Amino acid sequence: MLFKIPSRRQSGTDEELINEFTLTGDLDALGELYSGYMHLVYGVCLKYLKDRDEASDAVMQIFEKLIDDIPKQKIENFRSWLHVVTKNYCLMQLRSQKTKNEKLEEWINDPATFMEYNHVLHPIDEDKSEIDKNLDECIDILKVEQKRCIRSFYYENKCYKEIASELDLDENKVKSHLQNAKRNLKICLEEKNGEIR
Amino acid sequence: MEKSDKYGKRSLSDFLRYRKDDLTGKERNAFEKELQKDPFAEEAAEGFSSVTDKEVLQDLSSLRRKLDKRTGKRSATIPYRIAAALAILVAISVIFYNKNNIQEPSISKNEPEKAKIPMEIAVSEPIIDKTEVKTDTVSINKPVPEPFKPSVATSEAERLAVNTRDIKETDRIVETNDEKAVAKDSELPFKDLASVSSKSDYLAKHEEADKKMEVSNVAGAAAPMAAKSRAAIESTAPQPLNGIDSFKVYIENNLVNPHPENTGEEVVIITFIVRTDSSIADLKVIESPGQEYSKEAKRLLRNGPVWKPATVNGNAVEEQYRLQIRFK
DSSP states (O other), X not given: OTTSSTTOOOOOOHHHHHHHHHHHOOHHHHHHHHHTTHHHHHHHHHHHHOOHHHHHHHHHHHHHHHHHHGGGSOOSOHHHHHHHHHHHHHHHHHHHTTOSOHHHHHHHHXXXXXXXXXXXXXXXXXXXXXXXXXXXXXXXXXXXXXXXXXXXXXXXXXXXXXXXXXXXXXXXXXXXXXXXXXXXXXXXXXXXXXXXX | OTHHHHHOOOOXXXXXXXXXXXXXXXXXXXXXXXXXXXXXHHHHHHHHTXXXXXXXXXXXXXXXXXXXXXXXHHHOOOOHHHHHHHHHHHHHHHHHHHHHHHXXXXXXXXXXXXXXXXXXXXXXXXXXXXXXXXXSSEEEOOOOOOSSOOOOOOHHHHHHHHHXXXXXXXOHHHHHHHXXXXXXXXXXXXXXXHHHHHHHHHHHHTTTSOHHHHHXXXXXXXXXXXXXXXXXXXXXXXXXXXXXXXXXXXXXXXXXXXXXXXXXXXXXXXXXXXXXXXXXXXXXXXXXXXXXXXXXXXXXXXXXXXXXXXXXXXXXXXXXXXXXXXXX
16 A cells, blocks of 8 residues: 555545545545546647647646536536546637637637537447347448448457458548448437437 | 446556557457547547657656645645654654664675665665565565575574564565674664664675665565655655556456466466666566466566556666566
8 A cells, every 4th residue: 555655545436536525625635536537638638739748737737627626516427527628628728829720720619629528428339239220220321431330340349450451441531430420320310219409 | 427437547558558559459449449438538549649658658657746746735734743753753764874874884894885785775665565465466575585595593683583573574584684694783782773784784795696686675574664764765666557456456357367277376476677668678487387377477467557667766767576476
């Protein structure tokens, strides 16, 4: 126990740590919670800010933000909440940098870019042993390339790289096919379930 | 929404391993599926793709330090009395430490390098903490077999040895040390001191041998209080990126027993060096019931989490590590 860092607590669950922090204001609890996600926060910051120093600064700034924000909010799923906080922080950062790139500006200012905090798994990502009949039908009507990507990835368990070489595509193209396919599947499924919104 | 628990936190080593390309297509697919479920990790993976492993590790360890500093600031509400007691302890230890250094020349005049040695003992002290883990699944830093046979113990030496023993567990090395020590420094006022100086004496004499290993063993047997008080040099041992606890969980989850039909427990001990760039080198199997076991132990280590190098006063240093893996 002493082994890690002196005075480190036994790690609790996210909820326990959040509760402890909210009740006692103990930064140690928050630090413990945050350190488990720090590499993810850092990675996301790198993705958006594209600079190691800026990303590192952002990681610490976001921690400061948590100190203020956590007690004020009811957080059900800290992981996805933190993702939203991180992403939005980076976008704010970019916006304040007033980038010259107009396209980027446009994208940043699009309200849809900012994430909302509602993390719902895509049906295809749910671990189900049985393939949903509806899902199967929806996959069937996908465009050829999307269909092949979905089948290879989810049913033949092939990685991006393998799929890319099989279909003679770029890896990123495979990813975007998957993403588009999933979007289409979602729409299709909602229609089937009569939940058109 | 227990989802986050179910999917784990996606440790950094997972990302680094995924990038390294030594996974099979199936393994890659499994990780990619996880990423599909987990937009947070997916974005992080995209971010990592622009920098090298080394840069990631560097930045994260400096961030961890910053975070500790930040959280340490306010949690430093230790009552003043305790703080004062600690300060006194440190002061006393510094005095002892110096005394020890001064006395040394009289103990062994003909050893030119002894001045360095107390330093090294202090450096390896945090390893003591590891001995506490000894009984767990993954236990580290078991004493190496004694390199030479102890001579006949004098009664005085036994007394000393007993003293050491009741402080903590006793390595045979220390017993021998004490025996040797008694011959020379039996008048020393502090037994603890006596054993320390005799250790350095011992080390000086066996310089050709793998010093690092012996140092850590000697330190492993030292009294915890003595270790804490001699805190002039702050050092940490190498450790898995997310700490030893999560490493244990990793071992438990990934260990494949080559002979599951055997009901007994088998132990593999390996040593390796954790370099300052977190790479692992010089992997040696010290003890193993057989090839398959050694192979599995090596595989676990290679595919396991990244290791953080040992540090001395915040600077990364190369250090050997001894890992024990139990097959049940």
